[in-house]
Amino acid sequence: MVSTSSAEAASLRPGIKAPAQETLLTPRFYTTDFDAVAQMDLSGHEDEIESVLAELRADYNRYHFVRNAEFDQCWDSIDGETRQAFIDFLERSCTSEFSGFLLFKELSRKLKGRNPVLSEAFALLARDEARHAGFLNKAMADFGLSLDLGYLTKNRTYTFFPSEWVIYTVYLSEKIGYWRYILIYRHLEQHPEHRIYPLFKYFESWCQDENRHGDFFKVLLRSQPKLWNTLGGRLWARFFLLTVFVTHTLTVLERATFYESIGLDPDQFNKDVIRNTNETARRAFPCILNTDHPTFFLRLNTCAIANQHLAEIASTQRPAVIKLIQKLPWMAVIIWQMLCLYLIPSVNAEQSRETVR
Numbered sequence: 200m201v202s203t204s205s206a207e208a209a210s211l212r213p214g215i216k217a218p219a220q221e222t223l224l225t226p227r228f229y230t231t232d233f234d235a236v237a238q239m240d241l242s243g244h245e246d247e248i249e250s251v252l253a254e255l256r257a258d259y260n261r262y263h264f265v266r267n268a269e270f271d272q273c274w275d276s277i278d279g280e281t282r283q284a285f286i287d288f289l290e291r292s293c294t295s296e297f298s299g300f301l302l303f304k305e306l307s308r309k310l311k312g313r314n315p316v317l318s319e320a321f322a323l324l325a326r327d328e329a330r331h332a333g334f335l336n337k338a339m340a341d342f343g344l345s346l347d348l349g350y351l352t353k354n355r356t357y358t359f360f361p362s363e364w365v366i367y368t369v370y371l372s373e374k375i376g377y378w379r380y381i382l383i384y385r386h387l388e389q390h391p392e393h394r395i396y397p398l399f400k401y402f403e404s405w406c407q408d409e410n411r412h413g414d415f416f417k418v419l420l421r422s423q424p425k426l427w428n429t430l431g432g433r434l435w436a437r438f439f440l441l442t443v444f445v446t447h448t449l450t451v452l453e454r455a456t457f458y459e460s461i462g463l464d465p466d467q468f469n470k471d472v473i474r475n476t477n478e479t480a481r482r483a484f485p486c487i488l489n490t491d492h493p494t495f496f497l498r499l500n501t502c503a504i505a506n507q508h509l510a511e512i513a514s515t516q517r518p519a520v521i522k523l524i525q526k527l528p529w530m531a532v533i534i535w536q537m538l539c540l541y542l543i544p545s546v547n548a549e550q551s552r553e554t555v556r
């Protein structure tokens with residue numbers, strides 16, 4: 200359940216960082232049922248698909264990801280715990296951008312000749328994610344490390360997700376990515392004294408890529424009625440909203456040092472990201488979560504505290520079986536809290552879709 204990536208930055212070769220140990224919280228690599236995606240019936244939604252495709256083709260950020268002279272300096276001033284937290288943030292972001300690239304690239308390749316419209320769209324998404332991952336990897340190089348993305352491609356395990364799950368989760372990860380980047384950008388715009396590294400200046404246009412990616416997945420989601428007008432669709436929508444928000448809370452609070460180093464209150468940042476992402480999901484999902492429920496964030500924070508106990512247990516030298524026994528009660532806490540959160544009545548989004556952003 201916990202990541203040990205805050206441990207020392209172990210190297211495979213000098214300057215190449217060994218990937219953080221894979222855990223439930225590290226960004227995953229996905230594969231899916233390519234035939235199901237190729238056969239998706241998009242009839243009746245051609246206009247929406249064409250308009251998101253036009254946005255992707257426009258390639259607004261073609262010249263955006265170019266490193267300026269501000270990067271050309273020594274970054275040893277970012278040191279100690281802040282440096283480690285920073286490298287962690289860069290690695291996690293780079294891995295999830297790269298994970299998106301691999302999935303989109305493979306979708307584009309497998310759909311070529313079978314579904315040219317979707318194949319082109321996925322190729323354009325892969326183009327953006329490759330830029331994002333590459334830009335982050337160059338930032339890691341400023342700290343004397345980089346990820347061997349070829350090694351990662353071959354050696355990470357791929358998790359199979361049915362195409363429906365891919366649509367829900369990628370939609371949410373694009374939109375949560377949008378909100379994370381834009382909220383960090385706006386905060387640093389108001390507090391430039393905390394902008395300790397120039398990467399953050401790129402987040403404003405960058406997050407628009409993620410927004411467009413999310414909009415593309417919104418069209419896919421709305422084109423498949425079973426994803427939103429069935430009981431199963433509503434239950435899955437709630438489940439994925441919840442798992443994305445729990446994962447976000449755990450990772451943000453586990454890496455509080457990073458957010459504090461740029462002057463953000465991690466707890467407030469987490470709440471802002473979740474509230475905004477949940478509201479945005481109103482446009483695509485059949486229902487959203489009730490983040491105003493009095494126990495909503497309390498329960499999320501209880502999960503984060505249990506996760507910190509799990510991290511402490513994992514970092515000890517005790518035998519594996521002892522660690523497992525010690526972990527069980529904390530795992531039970533997380534499962535119980537998630538169950539309680541899942542049972543909070545959701546908010547019907549179908550009624551209000553037209554009136555929200």
Ligand SMILES: [Fe+2]
Nearest residue numbers: 296327328331
């Ligand atoms: Fe991205």
Ligand SMILES: [Fe+2]
Nearest residue numbers: 373408409412
């Ligand atoms: Fe994206």
